[in-house]
Amino acid sequence: MKDPGGQIEAARRGDEGAFRALYERFRPAVVRLLQAFATLDESAREDIVQDTFARAFKSIHQLTNPAAFEPWLYAIARNRARSALTKRTTEERTVSEFSSGSVDSVPPLPESLALEVDISIIRELIDRLPEGPEKQTVQLFYVDGQLSAREIAEQLGVGKSAITMRLERFRARVKRELVLRILAARV
């Protein structure tokens, strides 16, 4: 994604209209991303959506490459979700809890992230999965894109966290593939 309409550049200058356009454009994807966290209820999810965009817009002036906006936004959303879940599941003050206060600065991404990976690679990864619960879950959530992880858990009659774990496992495979392709280009 470059910057169609110059929205990201305008948002960098503090243009409220551009903020709104970006919110409308990317909110559905952020909601969808958060629907993979089956243990987050709708109210918590909505808070994270708000927090994600607020943090992104407050820091957008630091973004030098408009093409990085989309993955950057998603990384913020994922960090916020993880932090929210960590807070909920532990009473102790842990390193993870500390982390929650500083995640608005997104982990640095390698320059080579600009590498466009054909979506067919991901489809191929899905095809290569053995028939079974992981493949079924991935297809329902990422390919069909209609049901939330909660709804998939109900439909398949399994625990909510089992669905999130299956999705996380597949994300790790995709990440490995991405790492290998980026690094292969540098060796």
Next chain:
Amino acid sequence: MHVDDASWHRLWKDPASARELLEHLREGCETCDDFLAARPELDGAVDRLLLSLAPPRAVPLDELGWRRLIAKLKKPSSTPRVLLAVAAGLVLLGGTALVLRDVRTTEPEPTAPGVKGPAKLVLEVVAARRTPAGAFEQLRSGDRVAKGSLLAFQVSSPVEGPARVFIQRGREAPEELAQLLIRSGVHQLEQDTGLFGVALEDERGAVTVWVVAAEAPFDVNDAVKAITSGTPSLAVGRVEVLVDQ
């Protein structure tokens, strides 16, 4: 052989030197996948790809959410103002012997109960406050400063590479202020556009500024872990002031 923090950084720094590990990753390994899943790098890129698999859905405009968001954006931020250029040609007390006595050495701060482990690389940080006359005067850790004070920093770093600067209010979670590059040795903290500084406009009470640095890129979670419990590969230094009303 599985990927760990050290080999992960080596992979990015010099992939050619880690061919064996690349081969191992190529074969697929659950242990390594677990490691990769926990690393935040590429999270956004992975999600971008995965979210583009399904056909886009028509979603009605969330007007209420937008109103909430814009109200949140207009609320004044409590984040201190980070100054890109404090003053051209500033000489921070003109010496290299500025070493704070209480820079952490072996014991972690008591802000993370139950988490132990010393940082092995000590980065020394000294702060200076700009006086009304425009000069800078050195602060000792624990010194009182007036609200609105402007601080600049000098570091003595054992490493050269990326650095992250955090602010911590009392015992709250550290909040990242900036990402910089530092050199080894003694020098002032700088950004691309000039000297790095922090204006303590909305602060009150104990405020600690942390600097975390390493030879290779590291993520924000690693930096926070280094602050709270110490991480051998990251150099950590801090300076604390008490902001008066």
